[in-house]
Amino acid sequence: xxxxxxxxxxxxxxxxxxxxxxxxxxxxxxxxxxxxxxxxxxxxxxxxxxxxxxxxxxxxxxxxxxxxxxxxxxxxxxxxxxxxxxxxxxxxxxxxxxxxxxxxxxxxxxxxxxxxxxxxxxxxxxxxxxxxxxxxxxxxxxxxxxxxxxxxxxxxxxxxxxxxxxxxxxxxxxxxxxxxxxxxxxxxxxxxxxxxxxxxxxxxxxxxxxxxxxxxxxxxxxxxxxxxxxxxxxxxxxxxxxxxxxxxxxxxxxxxxxxxxxxxxxxxxxxxxxxxxxxxxxxxxxxxxxxxxxxxxxxxxxxxxxxxxxxxxxxxxxxxxxxxxxxxxxxxxxxxxxxxxxxxxxxxxxxxxxxxxxxxxxxxxxxxx
Amino acid sequence: xxxxxxxxxxxxxxxxxxxxxxxxxxxxxxxxxxxxxxxxxxxxxxxxxxxxxxxxxxxxxxxxxxxxxxxxxxxxxxxxxxxxxxxxxxxxxxxxxxxxxxxxxxxxxxxxxxxxxxxxxxxxxxxxxxxxxxxxxxxxxxxxxxxxxxxxxxxxxxxxxx
Amino acid sequence: xxxxxxxxxxxxxxxxxxxxxxxxxxxxxxxxxxxxxxxxxxxxxxxxxxxxxxxxxxxxxxxxxxxxxxxxxxxxxxxxxxxxxxxxxxxxxxxxxxxxx
Numbered sequence: 001x002x003x004x005x006x007x008x009x010x011x012x013x014x015x016x017x018x019x020x021x022x023x024x025x026x027x028x029x030x031x032x033x034x035x036x037x038x039x040x041x042x043x044x045x046x047x048x049x050x051x052x053x054x055x056x057x058x059x060x061x062x063x064x065x066x067x068x069x070x071x072x073x074x075x076x077x078x079x080x081x082x083x084x085x086x087x088x089x090x091x092x093x094x095x096x097x098x099x100x101x102x103x104x105x106x107x108x109x110x111x112x113x114x115x116x117x118x119x120x121x122x123x124x125x126x127x128x129x130x131x132x133x134x135x136x137x138x139x140x141x142x143x144x145x146x147x148x149x150x151x152x153x154x155x156x157x158x159x160x161x162x163x164x165x166x167x168x169x170x171x172x173x174x175x176x177x178x179x180x181x182x183x184x185x186x187x188x189x190x191x192x193x194x195x196x197x198x199x200x201x202x203x204x205x206x207x208x209x210x211x212x213x214x215x216x217x218x219x220x221x222x223x224x225x226x227x228x229x230x231x232x233x234x235x236x237x238x239x240x241x242x243x244x245x246x247x248x249x250x251x252x253x254x255x256x257x258x259x260x261x262x263x264x265x266x267x268x269x270x271x272x273x274x275x276x277x278x279x280x281x282x283x284x285x286x287x288x289x290x291x292x293x294x295x296x297x298x299x300x301x302x303x304x305x306x307x308x309x310x311x312x313x314x315x316x317x318x319x320x321x322x323x324x325x326x327x328x329x330x331x332x333x334x335x336x337x338x339x340x341x342x343x344x345x346x347x348x349x350x351x352x353x354x355x356x357x358x359x360x361x362x363x364x365x366x367x368x369x
Numbered sequence: 370x371x372x373x374x375x376x377x378x379x380x381x382x383x384x385x386x387x388x389x390x391x392x393x394x395x396x397x398x399x400x401x402x403x404x405x406x407x408x409x410x411x412x413x414x415x416x417x418x419x420x421x422x423x424x425x426x427x428x429x430x431x432x433x434x435x436x437x438x439x440x441x442x443x444x445x446x447x448x449x450x451x452x453x454x455x456x457x458x459x460x461x462x463x464x465x466x467x468x469x470x471x472x473x474x475x476x477x478x479x480x481x482x483x484x485x486x487x488x489x490x491x492x493x494x495x496x497x498x499x500x501x502x503x504x505x506x507x508x509x510x511x512x513x514x515x516x517x518x519x520x521x522x523x524x525x526x527x528x529x530x531x
Numbered sequence: 532x533x534x535x536x537x538x539x540x541x542x543x544x545x546x547x548x549x550x551x552x553x554x555x556x557x558x559x560x561x562x563x564x565x566x567x568x569x570x571x572x573x574x575x576x577x578x579x580x581x582x583x584x585x586x587x588x589x590x591x592x593x594x595x596x597x598x599x600x601x602x603x604x605x606x607x608x609x610x611x612x613x614x615x616x617x618x619x620x621x622x623x624x625x626x627x628x629x630x631x632x
Contacts, residue, residue: 130588191449
């Protein structure tokens, strides 16, 4: 059994920031990640981030990953275990993981779960044909490995991921035939939408996919207009000659470990599915288990980073570590989170979180200082 | 409507373009940011005070066109690539439009390329005047194109011949 | 299907290795996944559904969905979207659910 002070599960934006903050307060941190490269989905983000300077606005996602990893590199009290998949969190707080074909047990004093989210699928005839990907998969192929998914793409979903991946496809030299969005309006940032639109990509709101066609792999697709009850209108079909369909219809939190650990979970539609109830310090209903990022509710990477700092601080404080100006730092982080969420685009997130927050006795560990 | 198509309407554009009087005085910024999202790098990078401090990061940018000298610092810093610089005093019948361009290959000075409107439709040929791709721009090069004045407010993108 | 020039990214590829896919020789770069190398070679059909034998390709590419299970060096049910290529790997399309032992 390996003794560990703070175990951070997942080395994406939330997990890395949690590790930085917890380590800055003096605690010993172990980050485990199932991949060989850390940074999570940040490493595939070629666009500049929004937000303010504090969340590295105007810096590209993959550059942010490098900034955070450089920081961690210089910290003597952060260890990283790559290619390590956490298998379980047991009732007694023991965490087991698979690393280099070995079964390892860890007994951390506190845990930050930052496992992120997975892509949702969409039901339509032949949606399992090769050539139909989650939008994130296309990002991985293109931006991590430099491989094109195909030549002509239909994007399903005009949220931020759908719009951003469309733009990235064009940058990689792939043609985007259309973006269809079932809702009557574009869900992602309108600046992203305008950016792809003025490159000639039609964004068809109130449209969805009817069917995909192909034998061994995708050869074409039919889209159609939806009525006010979201049902396809016969006669409005358009056939598109595409060899790739990207599905970007949202993410759902990768919360298996939280269920295992016995965290109280709640279904919050606005946050992408079942998410852990927690207090404002991101302490879950299980003592010593903290959450941050998409696993706590699907949102933007900027807020995932801020949540990471908060969860890292809370976990360190839970173990008795302090910062001389902790109250101030915490206040600043809370303000950052609040400002990222309090505009109209954060309305959904606010609504979701308001149904989720609990009061926690252990909250005193941070607030009493 | 912008939120259903990604294409700003005439009214949207009227809200962000400065007065004709200001346009005739030299280069200035056009900030096509129509949605309240949490983002403020245009303010933090502005050195002339033309883009005002945000009371709330979700506010739309407030631009004082009288203070803007068209320096273009904000063009490559805007994560939404929503900013361009328009100089209506460039020549007798042409305006100079500076736009961010993140595709390859980059055009070359004097190259004739297609000018696209905000729907991506080819409107007219435009001439590339300058291509700025310094390290400071961090992979968001700025392309300066000469555009016939009647198209100055219509063109917003370019396409290179295959 | 490989991208060599990109406006934002610089792909630093490592050593070129070869492996076989259903007895066909395929090239890939060290550090990339089997899925990436197969895609670069234009191979999109990775597995088949167990009941109706419908072709399946890559869906998540990050080890979540198991749409890409293949037999690698005799071992069944390998998620090739997260398994890296190595010189001399023997990769096969898997039939059925795969033998675990």
